[in-house]
Amino acid sequence: MPSTTTGADRTKVLSVRLTDEEFEALTARAVEIGVGPSTLARTFIRQGLVGPATSPTSRRGPAHGSTLEEDLRAMVAAHTRDRLESRVAALERWVRDHDVSPVRHESSAP
Numbered sequence: 001m002p003s004t005t006t007g008a009d010r011t012k013v014l015s016v017r018l019t020d021e022e023f024e025a026l027t028a029r030a031v032e033i034g035v036g037p038s039t040l041a042r043t044f045i046r047q048g049l050v051g052p053a054t055s056p057t058s059r060r061g062p063a064h065g066s067t068l069e070e071d072l073r074a075m076v077a078a079h080t081r082d083r084l085e086s087r088v089a090a091l092e093r094w095v096r097d098h099d100v101s102p103v104r105h106e107s108s109a110p
Helices: 020-033 037-050 062-097
Strands: none
Touching: 020 037, 020 062, 037 062
């Protein structure tokens, strides 16, 4: 699969028409996995671009699904890690800029 890029690296937009049922199924699956429907659709497209040139019905087996889910989980984990690292860095900058010292709580034990 081509390397995962950030949203800023993606400059092309593809509009796809889906039936209500297709969109609902895509959205439900995306929520189940923890991503948005666009992210899931993009992952399906990327997976299809690198997959073997076989008929769609032959790629519906458990191996294909588990590979896709592993890719999605890795993508979500990387996204979550990047967001957390960014938020921690911002918090550390704020603490440094505001010269905040750690607060010590006194024990209320006798």
